[in-house]
Every structure is written in C-alpha cells, then in structure tokens.
Amino acid sequence: MLRLEPRPAPSRLMVYLSPLLAMALMLVVGMVVFTILGQPPLKAFHAFFIEPINDWYGFGELLIKSSPLALIALGLAVGFRANIWNIGAEGQLIMGAIAAGGVALWLYETTSAWILLPLMFIAGALGGMFWASIPAFLRTRFNTSEILVSLMLVYVANLVLSWLIHGPWRDPDGYGFPQSKLFESSAILPIMLEGTRVHAGIFITVLALLAAGIFFRWSLIAFQMRVAGLAPKAALYAGFKQKKMVWLGLLAGGAAAGLAGTAEVAGPIGQLLIPISPGYGFAAIIVAFVGRLHPVGIVLASLLMALLYLGGESAQMQLALPAAVSGVFQGMLLFFLLATDVLIQFKLRWVPKASAGAV
Amino acid sequence: MSLNAVPPRLELRGITKRYPSVVANQAIDLVVQPGEIHALLGENGAGKSTLMKIVYGVVKPDTGSIFWNGQAVQIRSPAQARALGIGMVFQHFSLFDTLTVAQNIALALDQKQDMQALSARITEVSNRYGLPLEPDRLVHLLSVGERQRVEIVRCLLQEPQLLIMDEPTSVLTPQAVRKLFETLRRLAAEGCSILYISHKLDEIRELCHTATVLRGGKVTGTANPQLESSKSLAELMIGKELPAYQRASTRAVGEPRLVINELSRATTDPFGTSLEQVQLSVHAGEIVGIAGVSGNGQQELLYALSGEQPGQRAEVLIKGQEAGQLDAAGRRSLGLRFVPEERLGRGAVPEMSLELNALLTGYSSSLAQKGWIQYAKIREFSKACIERFNVKAAGSQAAAKSLSGGNVQKYIVGRELMLNPEVLVIAQPTWGVDVGAASFIRQTLLDLSQSGVAVLVISEELDELFEICDRIAVMAGGQLSAAKPVVETSIEEIGLLMGGTHANHASQQRAA
Numbered sequence: 001m002l003r004l005e006p007r008p009a010p011s012r013l014m015v016y017l018s019p020l021l022a023m024a025l026m027l028v029v030g031m032v033v034f035t036i037l038g039q040p041p042l043k044a045f046h047a048f049f050i051e052p053i054n055d056w057y058g059f060g061e062l063l064i065k066s067s068p069l070a071l072i073a074l075g076l077a078v079g080f081r082a083n084i085w086n087i088g089a090e091g092q093l094i095m096g097a098i099a100a101g102g103v104a105l106w107l108y109e110t111t112s113a114w115i116l117l118p119l120m121f122i123a124g125a126l127g128g129m130f131w132a133s134i135p136a137f138l139r140t141r142f143n144t145s146e147i148l149v150s151l152m153l154v155y156v157a158n159l160v161l162s163w164l165i166h167g168p169w170r171d172p173d174g175y176g177f178p179q180s181k182l183f184e185s186s187a188i189l190p191i192m193l194e195g196t197r198v199h200a201g202i203f204i205t206v207l208a209l210l211a212a213g214i215f216f217r218w219s220l221i222a223f224q225m226r227v228a229g230l231a232p233k234a235a236l237y238a239g240f241k242q243k244k245m246v247w248l249g250l251l252a253g254g255a256a257a258g259l260a261g262t263a264e265v266a267g268p269i270g271q272l273l274i275p276i277s278p279g280y281g282f283a284a285i286i287v288a289f290v291g292r293l294h295p296v297g298i299v300l301a302s303l304l305m306a307l308l309y310l311g312g313e314s315a316q317m318q319l320a321l322p323a324a325v326s327g328v329f330q331g332m333l334l335f336f337l338l339a340t341d342v343l344i345q346f347k348l349r350w351v352p353k354a355s356a357g358a359v
Numbered sequence: 360m361s362l363n364a365v366p367p368r369l370e371l372r373g374i375t376k377r378y379p380s381v382v383a384n385q386a387i388d389l390v391v392q393p394g395e396i397h398a399l400l401g402e403n404g405a406g407k408s409t410l411m412k413i414v415y416g417v418v419k420p421d422t423g424s425i426f427w428n429g430q431a432v433q434i435r436s437p438a439q440a441r442a443l444g445i446g447m448v449f450q451h452f453s454l455f456d457t458l459t460v461a462q463n464i465a466l467a468l469d470q471k472q473d474m475q476a477l478s479a480r481i482t483e484v485s486n487r488y489g490l491p492l493e494p495d496r497l498v499h500l501l502s503v504g505e506r507q508r509v510e511i512v513r514c515l516l517q518e519p520q521l522l523i524m525d526e527p528t529s530v531l532t533p534q535a536v537r538k539l540f541e542t543l544r545r546l547a548a549e550g551c552s553i554l555y556i557s558h559k560l561d562e563i564r565e566l567c568h569t570a571t572v573l574r575g576g577k578v579t580g581t582a583n584p585q586l587e588s589s590k591s592l593a594e595l596m597i598g599k600e601l602p603a604y605q606r607a608s609t610r611a612v613g614e615p616r617l618v619i620n621e622l623s624r625a626t627t628d629p630f631g632t633s634l635e636q637v638q639l640s641v642h643a644g645e646i647v648g649i650a651g652v653s654g655n656g657q658q659e660l661l662y663a664l665s666g667e668q669p670g671q672r673a674e675v676l677i678k679g680q681e682a683g684q685l686d687a688a689g690r691r692s693l694g695l696r697f698v699p700e701e702r703l704g705r706g707a708v709p710e711m712s713l714e715l716n717a718l719l720t721g722y723s724s725s726l727a728q729k730g731w732i733q734y735a736k737i738r739e740f741s742k743a744c745i746e747r748f749n750v751k752a753a754g755s756q757a758a759a760k761s762l763s764g765g766n767v768q769k770y771i772v773g774r775e776l777m778l779n780p781e782v783l784v785i786a787q788p789t790w791g792v793d794v795g796a797a798s799f800i801r802q803t804l805l806d807l808s809q810s811g812v813a814v815l816v817i818s819e820e821l822d823e824l825f826e827i828c829d830r831i832a833v834m835a836g837g838q839l840s841a842a843k844p845v846v847e848t849s850i851e852e853i854g855l856l857m858g859g860t861h862a863n864h865a866s867q868q869r870a871a
Contacts, residue, residue, distance in 0.1 A: 009761065218731050218732050218734075219730060219731060219732070220718075220722055220727040220730045220731065220732055221730060223715065223718060223722075223732060224722070226711075227708050227711070227719065230708050230709075230710050230711070231704045231705070231708045231709065231710075233701070233704055233705040234704060234705055234706070234707065234708050234719060236667045236687065237665065237667060237687060237697070237699060237705050237706065237719075237720075238687060238688070238719045238720050238722070239666060239686045239687030239688025239689065239690075239691060240688070241686075241688075
C-alpha cells in the first residue's frame with residue numbers, strides 16, 4: 001500500500017512541480033470526462049486546448065483574458081500572503097467598472113482620451129477600494145470574517161449594477177435593453193496589436209507586475225505581511241500592526257480588481273451591462289494560488305486559466321458541450337493543486353502490506 | 360559480584376542508527392543489570408532520545424542487536440516493548456485534559472479494562488509506591504507532578520522489568536523530586552531496572568548506580584557517578600572543561616527600569632492561570648529571576664510584559680514611562696527586548712532565513728529604512744550574530760527551522776542583545792540548550808547586567824536562577840512572591856514556595 005511519510009525538509013522541487021502535476025491530473029481526468037460525454041478524447045483535447053490559440057487572433061484573446069486575471073491575482077496575493085482572504089474581487093471589479101463607467105457617462109462630451117481614460121482608471125481603482133474597505137473596516141473594527149463579508153458583497157455589487165442599468169443609467173435609445181449608452185471613443189482603450197482585440201489595458205497589468213515584484217521583494221510591510229501569514233504569533237511578538245496589514249491586503253486586491261473592471265468596460269465591452277466579467281474575480285483566486293502567490297507564477301497561471309476560458313467557449317461551439325465545462329476544469333485544477341501540495345511536506349512511499357500491518 | 364550470574368536485564372550491542380543528515384547512534388554498547396538505576400547522560404543531540412526510542416520499539420536500528428534477559432529480541436513496536444516488560448515515561452505527557460486519571464490509563468493499556476477493577480488497582484499500586492492518585496479526578500485539575508505520577512502508575516500497572524524515564528525532573532519542584540527518587544529507589548530494590556535520562560548531574564550522582572555518557576552519537580565513557588564530581592561528568596559529556604562564571608563581586612544597582620504594578624489579569628484559556636496583583640521591579644544592573652513550575656501564570660505574565668497582550672496604562676512601567684497600553688513595537692522603542700520561550704513560530708519564523716529573522720525585531724533600527732529592506736545590512740547583522748554567538752548554521756541564508764533548538768535560541772538571544780537592550784525579559788534562557796551553550800548564555804546575561812541593563816529571567820531551572828540572579832521571586836497559582844536576595848534564601852525555601860501555593864489551590868478545588 002502507499003503511505004505518506006513526512007519529509008525532513010519541505011521539497012523545493014515539489015513547490016514548482018506541484019502545479020504542473022495538478023495540470024497533468026486535470027488533463028487526464030478531463031479526458032475521462034470528455035469520453036463519458038461521448039466525445040473522442042483527442043478531438044476534444046484539440047478543440048479545448050489547441051484550437052483557441054492556433055491563430056493570431058486567438059493569441060490576442062488569450063492575452064485579453066489573462067490580463068485581468070493576472071492583475072487581480074497580483075492584488076489578491078498581497079493579502080493572501082498575510083492570510084487575509086479577500087474572495088470578493090468579483091464584486092470589487094464590478095464596483096470599479098461602475099465607477100469608471102459613471103465617469104465615462106458623466107463626462108460623455110469629453111473628446112480627449114488623455115483626460116478621460118486616466119480619470120476612469122482612477123475612479124475604477126477607487127471604486128474597487130471602496131468596496132474592499134467595507135470588509136476591511138468590519139474586520140478591524142468588529143473582527144468580522146473578511147471572507148464572508150467580501151463574498152456577500154459580490155452579490156450586492158451585482159444588484160447595484162443591475163439597478164443602474166435598468167434605471168438611471170439605461171440607454172434611452174437602447175430599445176429598453178438593460179445596458180448603458182455605448183461609450184464615446186475617447187473612453188475606449190486603443191487596440192495595441194493589429195488583427196486582435198488586445199487593448200492598452202494590458203500595460204496596467206505589466207505595471208502591476210513590476211510593482212508587485214518590487215513590493216514583495218524590498219518593502220518592509222510586505223515582509224511583515226508574509227510573517228503574519230507564516231507565523232501569526234511571531235508577527236504579534238514583533239509588534240507588527242495587524243490593522244494596517246488588513247487594510248493594505250484588502251485595498252490592494254480592491255484596487256487591482258477595480259482597475260481590471262475598468263479595463264473591461266473601457267476595452268472589449270465599451271459600455272455597462274451584465275455580465276461585465278465571466279467570473280474573473282473568482283478565477284483570480286485560483287490563479288493566485290496556482291502561481292504560488294509569486295508575480296511570475298501568477299502570470300503563467302493566468303495564461304493557463306485564460307486558456308481554460310477560451311477552451312470552454314471553443315468546446316461549446318465545436319462539440320456542443322455546455323459552457324460549464326470551463327468551470328469544471330478550473331475547479332479540477334484548484335482541487336488537484338490542493339492535493340498535490342501535500343507532496344511538498346510529505347513523500348509517497350510504497351510499503352509492502354505485511355510490514356505495514358505490523359506497525 | 361553475584362549480579363554477573365544472572366544475564367543482564369538489557370544489553371545493546373553495536374546499535375547504529377543513521378538519519379539522512381546525521382548519525383544519531385554509532386556502535387552503541389549498553390548493559391543494564393536487574394535492579395540497577397542506570398543514567399544515560401549527554402547533551403542535546405547526543406543521541407539519547409534515539410537510543411531510547413530504539414529500546415521502546417519506536418525506531419528501528421540500522422544495525423546492532425538487543426538482548427533482553429539474555430535472549431536476542433527484535434522490538435518492532437511499543438506494544439511489543441510493553442509486552443516484554445518495558446515501560447516508558449515521556450518528558451512531555453500524553454494525557455487528555457478532559458478525561459479522568461483512570462480513563463487516561465485505560466486508554467494507554469493494550470487490553471480492554473474493567474473500569475472499576477482498574478480504579479482499584481490504580482489506588483493500590485499508587486499507594487504501594489508512595490504516589491497517591493485519585494482515579495476519578497480529571498487530569499486538568501492535577502498539578503504537573505501529579506500528571507507525571509499518572510504516567511508512572513500507568514507503567515507500573517504493567518509490572519515492568521525496565522522503566523525508561525526521559526528527563527523526569529525538569530517539571531518538578533525540589534520536594535517532588537525527593538519523592539520521585541524514593542519511589543525509584545523502592546522500584547529498583549524490588550528488582551526493576553531503571554534507565555534514567557537526564558542532563559542534571561547532581562541528580563545523577565545522587566540517584567544512579569552507573570552512568571553511560573554519550574557524545575555525538577557515541578559512547579564516550581561509563582562511570583560510577585557516585586565516585587565522580589559534577590565537573591568530571593560534565594567534561595565527559597561535552598569533551599572539554601566548563602568555564603567558570605565570571606561575575607563582579609560588587610554591582611552598582613541603578614534606577615528601576617521595569618516596574619510591574621498590581622497587574623491582575625483573567626485568563627481566556629480554560630486551562631490557563633489568572634494573574635493576581637503581581638508586583639515587581641527590576642533595576643538597572645541587576646538580574647531578577649522568577650522561579651516556578653510552568654503553568655502557574657508565567658505565560659500570562661510574559662504576554663502582559665512583552666506587549667503581545669496590552670492592558671492598562673499603569674500596569675507596566677518601562678524606564679518610568681507608562682507602557683501597559685503599548686503593543687510589542689511600542690515597548691521595544693522604549694528599550695525593552697524580549698526572548699520568548701517558544702523559539703520557532705514566535706521568536707523566529709521557521710520558514711524564513713536567519714537574515715530575514717534578524718529583520719523580525721530589527722526592523723525599527725537601521726535594518727530597514729523608510730519602509731525598504733536593507734538587504735546588505737541584514738546580511739551583515741546576521742553574520743555578526745552567527746559569529747559572535749557561535750550559532751551553528753549553514754550560513755545566514757539557512758532557514759531558522761533547519762537549526763537545532765539550541766542554535767535557534769542562541770541566534771534569538773544574540774539578535775535581541777545586538778539590538779541594544781535597556782531592559783531584557785528572557786524566558787527559559789537555556790531550555791533545550793546544551794551545557795556549553797547554556798553556560799555561554801548565562802555568562803552573557805551576567806555581562807549584560809554588568810553593563811547596566813535590567814534583566815528579568817523566567818526559568819524552571821532553580822540551579823540556573825541561583826547561579827545568575829541577584830534576587831528571586833516565585834510564581835505560583837498566578838501570584839508572585841516578594842523577590843528575595845539570593846544570599847538570603849535557599850533552594851529549599853524557593854522550592855516550598857513553588858509547591859506551597861499550588862497545593863493550597865488544589866485542596867481548595869477539591870473542597871469546592
């Protein structure tokens with residue numbers, strides 16, 4: 001029988017190997033799922049993982065989807081490293097989009113993109129931060145669980161958006177559809193790659209990547225937050241400011257999600273409607289963990305997760321599989337990662353039945 | 360001698376056990392005669408625990424053979440060891456707080472028990488050996504000494520021929536140690552052999568017939584401890600001479616640096632101890648010790664002193680300033696440095712390098728500037744600390760958890776000392792530290808007080824407190840006795856204070 005034995009020291013190799021192992025397991029089980037659904041597994045594999053990115057346009061789509069995922073995951077990682085669990089990035093993304101969209105509608109006549117777009121991004125970041133400040137305040141004031149509060153606020157944010165586009169912000173010329181006016185071109189991000197939909201929002205993600213890299217490595221507060229995550233008693237012993245960490249952890253995630261929401265409405269969507277995001281805020285949680293809360297890992301994980309989104313769409317079109325297939329794959333990836341992470345602290349050993357019984 | 364006619368109770372021949380990074384036991388030979396109290400002596404990491412685990416069937420040796428009453432045996436599991444007649448009392452008790460004495464013992468026995476008959480046997484055996492126990496009491500109501508009795512009685516019920524005791528006195532008051540020794544002598548007189556693991560040389564000289572000394576996984580000598588001096592045993596153990604402590608004959612005691620003012624605090628832990636009206640002041644240039652059996656409020660006092668659990672303003676004064684409401688960082692900026700009892704997870708982050716662990720409390724000095732980490736400075740700092748305090752580590756990048764307990768302790772003590780303390784609070788300074796390093800740490804504390812620092816030491820080791828302190832107070836049942844100058848008190852008096860209040864408490868609880 002197989003037995004788990006504690007390793008004398010955690011395996012560094014496994015830290016990096018575990019996400020790859022989880023991916024492999026996801027693929028294997030995915031094949032089984034395809035077969036059960038009556039699809040030839042190789043054809044399904046091709047439709048899911050190869051088809052979406054075998055042309056330039058598809059590659060662009062991959063970037064468009066991975067950009068918000070990476071951006072949000074970078075912001076969430078700030079808090080996750082300190083065990084501050086903001087799982088309401090989806091709501092913060094919606095609030096950011098509402099704030100940015102509000103600016104675009106309010107300054108509808110402004111023709112200079114150089115003025116309007118920066119204003120929208122500032123508003124978007126503030127909108128996301130405002131929504132994240134609610135769990136931060138409740139946690140620091142009443143010791144409320146930020147997990148529950150941030151999650152529940154996702155649904156509130158969705159309802160606020162729904163009310164706005166059904167009511168005050170509904171496009172009067174929109175034949176009653178629940179959506180805002182299309183933004184003017186001055187509120188739309190320029191296309192960066194010819195022949196694709198890749199827009200300038202990707203620069204925000206690149207900037208966030210650099211900022212996160214510097215922050216995690218050199219800032220004292222990031223070190224203190226890491227200590228709080230690894231050894232909470234040591235953080236208390238050292239006298240680190242717990243409240244400051246909660247605020248920073250939640251606001252960083254909120255700002256990143258708000259910026260991502262802004263890039264969505266100012267990018268491919270170009271107006272306010274429902275849905276703004278296909279669950280980027282939730283998928284980013286998986287991205288952050290698959291990426292080991294490390295900036296480079298997060299970028300790689302965001303590409304993988306984006307591919308799962310595209311693959312789901314492609315499987316829907318080519319194989320007539322339900323859209324939920326994407327979610328199944330995302331869930332499997334996180335599930336297998338949690339399982340394979342056991343191998344960082346433990347190793348598998350084959351023990352013959354007889355001697356195992358004697359112990 | 361007639362002992363040679365019967366085969367030895369236990370004989371180990373050429374026992375070797377290798378771990379990936381270390382050889383724990385190398386070609387160990389050991390002979391224990393029936394009715395003999397045999398000491399196994401050695402520093403931390405000398406291989407004592409591994410050897411005992413081999414005898415108790417927890418660990419399998421790589422090579423070597425074990426003879427039990429002259430027969431070659433292979434001990435594959437603790438259950439088999441118990442069946443042979445080997446009992447073991449562990450250093451850390453494995454008792455369930457919420458169960459009764461009898462239930463705990465029933466759980467540890469290999470066969471199913473009739474509870475009433477078991478209770479009767481517990482009472483009978485415990486009285487026969489002078490270890491009074493009430494089978495129906497809940498374990499969390501017992502003192503530490505009583506808990507140890509539960510473990511010993513558990514072993515005695517199985518009528519062992521060999522009893523292994525791992526550092527049994529580290530948690531006992533001097534009076535409880537006397538009682539334990541009486542019990543052990545009676546057991547030995549009845550023919551039970553005892554393997555006694557300890558690093559307390561005086562006890563071994565008083566109690567044991569033979570001592571086997573281990574160093575670095577090898578046997579370095581066998582001696583009759585009654586014919587040796589503590590000094591000569593220590594030298595066998597560490598392989599070199601112990602330096603004598605240097606302390607100045609006269610010491611200038613300055614102004615009070617740390618004042619604890621009528622500190623009372625209810626504990627939130629169901630098994631914790633509430634503090635009642637604790638009063639103490641520590642002056643510049645002196646070392647004050649707090650003695651006491653652990654679990655009498657020391658933890659709670661340390662949390663209140665360090666600022667990890669702040670309270671009322673006037674409860675704690677540091678250099679005359681009210682500091683009771685400040686957190687740990689606030690008190691550190693007033694000059695307080697603190698070495699906690701738990702090294703990994705509190706005094707240091709296990710997963711992080713020694714360099715980053717320097718930053719843990721050093722961040723407010725020059726190791727970080729304007730919120731940015733100065734990597735060159737923390738490297739320099741931690742290399743200096745490793746060198747000055749003789750920390751054995753694979754370099755300043757080594758993770759804290761890769762070090763042995765004693766070396767982590769040296770690093771933490773070193774870090775706090777290099778951060779220029781004006782008041783130092785240190786808990787169990789040499790707990791788990793080998794003899795050589797312990798004497799180094801004690802000397803460092805003496806030097807520190809010499810230079811005008813106020814030092815407060817909380818320790819369970821009375822010998823240590825008497826060696827270095829100027830005044831000693833005793834913590835018992837959440838109350839602190841008045842601090843007495845060391846020259847005006849004795850180990851016996853302190854021991855009585857350690858046990859006295861607690862016994863009162865227990866009898867009150869029983870009466871209630």
